[in-house]
Amino acid sequence: MILQMLERLEQYLHSKDYKLTNPRREVFLHMQKHDPCTVQDATLQIKADRASVYRALKLFRQLGIVHDVVIGGRRMIELTDEFDSHHHHLTCLQCGRTETLNDPAIEQRLVSLAQGRGYQNTSHQIEISGICASCSIG
Amino acid sequence: MILQMLERLEQYLHSKDYKLTNPRREVFLHMQKHDPCTVQDATLQIKADRASVYRALKLFRQLGIVHDVVIGGRRMIELTDEFDSHHHHLTCLQCGRTETLNDPAIEQRLVSLAQGRGYQNTSHQIEISGICASCSIG
DNA sequence: AACGTAATTGCAAATTTGTCGCAATTAGAC
C-alpha cells in the first residue's frame, strides 16, 4: 500500500523532472505514517538535514503533494487527495487525536459552489475540531 | 456597527476577567477592517509593540475571537462567527482576492457529522481556492 | 476624581523557524 504510493510519488516526480532522493523519500514516508504532522515533528524525526526537509516540503507543496492546514491553532502539513485518500479531519482539541472524514456530498457541494461563482481548478480544505466523546466523559 | 462589535468585545473580555487595553482594541479594529489578514500585516500596521500584537492575537485565539486558516498557502487570521458573520472564504490563487461564502446547508451537515461521532463544542473551517472567472479569461 | 493594585505593556534579548550560498555528493541517463 505504502510502496504503491512511493511508486506513484516517483513517477510523479520524474514526470516533472525531479529526482526521488533520500530526503524526499523520508519526508514522504513520514507523512504517510503521520498525517497530518507539524513541520517540527518532521524535521526532528527524519534522518535528513533540516534544510532538506524544508526544501522537500516546499517542493511537495508546489507540486500539490501536500498542503498546509491549521488544526487547533497549530499549523500542520497534510497529504492531498492524490497521495492519501483521507482528505479531511476531525480533531479533538483536548487529546489531540485526529480522525479522518469523508463526505462525498459535501465535497460535491463545495465544488459546485465554487464553479457556480466562476472558479476553475478548485481545491478545498475542511477541518473540524471539538471535544471528542471520550474526552467529554473523562 | 463596528462600535457595537467593540462593545461586544469589551463585555466578552470583562466577563473573562481580561481588560480592554489599547493594543487589544487596535488589533480588534484592524481585524474588523481587514479580515482575513496576515500576522505580518497586523504587526506592521498597528500602533502597538510587536510583542503586544502577538500577545493579543494569542489571547483572542484562546478566547475563540479569532482563528487561523491557511489560504493559498499563507497562514491568515480570521474573526470567528461571533465577531464577524462572514466565516468562510473563496480565494483566487492568481489575483489573491477573497470572497466570502455562506452555505447554511454545509454548515449544518458538518455540525451533525461531528456530533454523530460524539464530538461536542465543535467549530470548523472551510477554505476553497481556485482561479477566479476574471483571471481565467485574462 | 484620586488611589491602589494586579494585569498588561514596551523594550531588548533569547529562541525558534525558515532560507541561502556553496562545495561535496548522488540519482539517473547513457
Place this chain on the structure above:
DNA sequence: GTCTAATTGCGACAAATTTGCAATTACGTT
C-alpha cells in the same frame, strides 16, 4: 561504470515568535 546536472548537508543568515522584567495602565474601590 561514467558523466553531469540536480540535490544534499553544512554553517551562516534572516525572519518570525516568545520571554523576562521594569514601567505603565485599566478599572474597581473609596
